[in-house]
Structure formats: C-alpha cells, structure tokens
Amino acid sequence: MKTELLIPEQIISMLKAPGQANDTDLEISSDALRCTQTGNSYEFVDGVPSLLASTREATGDIGTRVHAFYEENPFPNYESIDDFGDLVSKGYSSSFSNELLREIGSNKCILECGCGTGQLSHFLQLNNNHVLGIDMSLNSLKLAIEFKLNNHLVRSGFAQMDLFSLAVKDESMDVVISHGVLHHTPDARRAFHEIIKKVKPGGIVVVGLYNAIARVPTWLRAKAMPLLGPNIDYIARTRIMDERKREIWTKDQYFNPHETWHSIDEVMNWFSEENVEYLNCRPSIYDTDGEGDAGMFDKTSPGTRYQRVVTQLSWLNSIAREGAVFDVIGRKRE
Numbered sequence: 001m002k003t004e005l006l007i008p009e010q011i012i013s014m015l016k017a018p019g020q021a022n023d024t025d026l027e028i029s030s031d032a033l034r035c036t037q038t039g040n041s042y043e044f045v046d047g048v049p050s051l052l053a054s055t056r057e058a059t060g061d062i063g064t065r066v067h068a069f070y071e072e073n074p075f076p077n078y079e080s081i082d083d084f085g086d087l088v089s090k091g092y093s094s095s096f097s098n099e100l101l102r103e104i105g106s107n108k109c110i111l112e113c114g115c116g117t118g119q120l121s122h123f124l125q126l127n128n129n130h131v132l133g134i135d136m137s138l139n140s141l142k143l144a145i146e147f148k149l150n151n152h153l154v155r156s157g158f159a160q161m162d163l164f165s166l167a168v169k170d171e172s173m174d175v176v177i178s179h180g181v182l183h184h185t186p187d188a189r190r191a192f193h194e195i196i197k198k199v200k201p202g203g204i205v206v207v208g209l210y211n212a213i214a215r216v217p218t219w220l221r222a223k224a225m226p227l228l229g230p231n232i233d234y235i236a237r238t239r240i241m242d243e244r245k246r247e248i249w250t251k252d253q254y255f256n257p258h259e260t261w262h263s264i265d266e267v268m269n270w271f272s273e274e275n276v277e278y279l280n281c282r283p284s285i286y287d288t289d290g291e292g293d294a295g296m297f298d299k300t301s302p303g304t305r306y307q308r309v310v311t312q313l314s315w316l317n318s319i320a321r322e323g324a325v326f327d328v329i330g331r332k333r334e
C-alpha cells in the first residue's frame with residue numbers, strides 16, 4: 001500500500017499541526033507528517049503517524065498511568081478475528097455497531113476518539129465512509145494499522161493523539177464517536193468539551209460511558225475476584241475464547257488505573273452546556289419513543305427523571321454484566 005494511503009486524503013485535509021491553529025495543514029510522506037506552513041515534521045513512531053502532544057502536560061499523572069496501561073494491554077485486541085470478512089460479520093452481529101453503521105449511512109467523515117485496536121473504525125469505513133481512529137496507545141494503533149495493511153483497507157486511518165490535544169481541525173467531522181474512553185481520562189467533562197469541538201454544526205456525537213448504577217456489580221466482583229477468580233465475569237466466562245484477550249478484558253474491567261462513573265442526566269447536562277441536542281440513548285430510555293423502531297440518530301424524548309432512574313436501575317439486569325457502558329447520542333446545533 002502506498003504511504004499516502006496510510007491516512008486517507010479526505011482525512012489528511014482535516015488534520016492540523018498539534019497545538020497549532022485551525023488553518024495549519026499537514027501533508028504525508030513516507031515517514032512523517034509535515035506542516036505545510038511551518039515545515040515542522042512529525043515523524044512516524046514504529047510506523048504509526050504520531051501527533052501526540054505531551055500526555056503528562058495535558059492529562060497529568062492519571063493520563064500517564066492510563067497510557068502505560070493501554071500500551072501494555074492493547075484493547076480489545078485482534079485475537080479470534082482472522083480477516084476483514086470476519087471483522088465485518090462480527091460488526092453486523094453486534095446490535096450497537098450494526099445500528100451505528102446503518103444510522104451513519106454513507107460518504108461520511110468520522111472521528112473515533114480512543115479507538116483502541118481499531119475494530120470499530122475499520123467496520124465504519126464500510127459504505128464509503130472515511131474514518132480517523134486516534135488513540136494515545138501506540139501498541140493499540142500498531143495492531144490497527146497492521147490489520148489495515150493486511151486487509152488493504154483504504155478508508156480507515158490512524159494516528160497517535162491525546163484527545164485533550166487533538167490535531168484535528170475544529171468543526172470538520174460529520175460524526176465523532178468516543179465509546180468507553182472518556183471515563184478513563186482525568187476529566188471526562190473536559191474531554192467531552194475537546195471532542196465536541198471537532199463535530200460540524202449539524203453533525204453527530206456518540207459518547208459511551210460507564211453507568212454509575214450499572215457499574216456497581218463490577219465493583220463488587222472486583223472485591224470478590226481475588227477469592228473467586230476471573231470467571232465470575234460473564235464476558236470472560238462465556239464470550240471470550242482466547243486467553244490473552246480474556247486477560248486484557250479482565251485487566252481493563254477490574255484492574256484499570258482510573259475510571260469514573262456517569263449518568264444519563266449528567267451527559268444531558270453536558271449536551272445542553274455545549275449546544276448539543278439530545279437524540280437518543282442506547283440502551284434506550286424506558287417507556288419513551290426512543291424504544292422500538294426509533295434509530296439511534298432519531299430525535300426522541302429523553303423521558304422524565306423518574307423514567308431515566310428506572311432505566312438505569314434496569315441496566316443492573318442487562319449491561320451490568322457486559323461492562324456497563326451506555327451511549328448517549330446528540331446532534332450539534334447549527
């Protein structure tokens with residue numbers, strides 16, 4: 001594959017030099033990204049385009065520890081995914097990624113913040129979408145790029161960045177997704193402020209976070225795990241066959257250096273503070289028009305505070321056993 005295809009041209013035009021103004025541009029060569037205005041060069045690291053501003057500066061001690069954790073444990077990893085066909089069939093069989101792709105449609109530019117090893121980014125580049133996956137874990141991105149090159153995927157691209165200092169032009173993306181990431185940063189609210197800047201007016205944001213109620217059983221299992229072992233986790237016990245993948249899942253869920261818990265109401269407040277209109281929630285809010293046929297990008301009622309509390313309590317019996325991440329979807333107002 002030619003170097004120019006490492007990051008698709010459509011995506012390159014949305015990049016800017018790290019820490020620089022919105023009107024700086026980058027071009028790609030065989031071993032670096034270069035700012036066309038300043039001539040500054042940002043060399044690839046181990047074959048990965050790197051636009052990482054200092055993590056320590058941006059995210060302090062927590063950022064440093066989380067970064068080290070995901071360098072050691074690239075999440076979720078490719079064990080048991082043989083090729084792109086396999087990844088696509090897994091993507092369609094997950095109700096979340098299947099619906100996400102359907103709602104995004106075609107010919108969109110998508111930013112995935114905290115893409116890990118890149119499976120979702122690869123899946124979403126179907127339908128002629130172009131996807132930039134960013135993460136601070138170089139080892140995760142190496143796996144994402146290896147898979148891209150082995151499978152000749154030309155519309156997904158990856159770069160090392162800290163989401164607190166995104167080298168992406170403001171208001172450039174049709175869709176920004178961050179699933180299971182902001183709760184591992186020192187300040188999820190500030191992280192949301194950074195990612196929402198990159199959404200075009202009228203564009204979509206999908207933010208997935210640990211739920212404050214549904215995460216309690218994981219916390220209890222963490223206490224019992226030294227005694228009962230990792231098989232008390234439902235996913236580790238029933239869904240993951242590969243040993244290394246199971247180990248990474250268990251560490252991510254039970255031995256993570258940092259996590260915070262959030263509620264639907266909290267994210268709705270973030271939305272109103274950032275001029276984002278609430279669209280829907282996954283899983284959906286109990287007894288609202290968000291249930292049933294409504295797509296995740298359809299405008300639906302957020303229900304009452306009571307309905308949202310009941311919904312989150314009901315998650316103790318559903319998403320609580322699979323990581324307790326809920327996604328809230330919004331549209332940036334024009």
Ligand SMILES: C[S@@+](CC[C@H](N)C(=O)[O-])C[C@H]1O[C@@H](n2cnc3c(N)ncnc32)[C@H](O)[C@@H]1O
Pocket residue numbers: 059063066067070075076113114115116117134135136137140161162163164178179180181184185252
């Ligand atoms: C639990 S994994 C989620 C990966 C993927 N989104 C998924 O759902 O499978 C969290 C990811 O967030 C990344 N991450 C955490 N803090 C970050 C930051 N400040 N900037 C960029 N990536 C970050 C980690 O490196 C890790 O890959």
